[in-house]
Amino acid sequence: MKTQIYDGNDLFKVNCNLYGYEDLNHAETLEAIRQGFEDNFKADLIVELDRIGLKFIRLKTFSPTYYNYDGDSIDLEIGIVDVKKYINAVAENETAINELLEANKSYDGYFARTTASTVEEIKDAKEDPDFTPDIICLSYLLSKKIDFTGGIDIGDYFVFDYECMNDDCKNERENVDDELCPSCQAKEDLKNKE
Numbered sequence: 378m379k380t381q382i383y384d385g386n387d388l389f390k391v392n393c394n395l396y397g398y399e400d401l402n403h404a405e406t407l408e409a410i411r412q413g414f415e416d417n418f419k420a421d422l423i424v425e426l427d428r429i430g431l432k433f434i435r436l437k438t439f440s441p442t443y444y445n446y447d448g449d450s451i452d453l454e455i456g457i458v459d460v461k462k463y464i465n466a467v468a469e470n471e472t473a474i475n476e477l478l479e480a481n482k483s484y485d486g487y488f489a490r491t492t493a494s495t496v497e498e499i500k501d502a503k504e505d506p507d508f509t510p511d512i513i514c515l516s517y518l519l520s521k522k523i524d525f526t527g528g529i530d531i532g533d534y535f536v537f538d539y540e541c542m543n544d545d546c547k548n549e550r551e552n553v554d555d556e557l558c559p560s561c562q563a564k565e566d567l568k569n570k571e
Contacts, residue, residue: 385452387516394450395440402537409535411437413529414529431456467518468495478494
């Protein structure tokens with residue numbers, strides 16, 4: 378089965394870019410965000426992808442070498458299982474998807490790397506043996522049932538390079554029944570996972 382990886386910042390409309398945040402352990406923070414995203418959305422992604430003929434493979438982290446054009450993201454890897462299901466899902470949502478594709482068209486020289494219309498998407502799905510679903514079509518189909526923007530705050534998963542300074546965190550005071558702050562909890566979760 379051929380797989381395709383989709384940029385999570387574009388697909389989920391959740392910005393996981395850590396550029397500019399100082400004192401963060403970028404690798405641990407990005408992994409903590411990925412784990413949080415997976416905990417919140419994996420089950421729904423599996424169900425919704427299956428409904429449209431696709432298979433969830435994994436969520437993975439991406440961090441660019443240079444931040445000129447890309448940022449950190451939690452990306453989705455999928456495979457195509459049943460192209461007919463995908464075609465039917467696109468056809469059933471033709472009007473809404475076409476509106477999004479039309480809004481993405483360029484009239485000033487920018488070339489969008491997306492399909493021009495649902496007609497083109499369906500034609501490519503039927504005829505191209507190397508077909509990969511368009512990101513705008515896929516994003517719309519998934520966001521109909523899953524609210525990605527309401528389920529995760531990346532700040533809750535920040536892992537700092539220095540010791541916790543949150544007065545309410547149980548790491549800061551002895552004999553306190555308070556919970557760990559999000560940063561300390563993320564570090565603890567990563568330790569336990571190893």
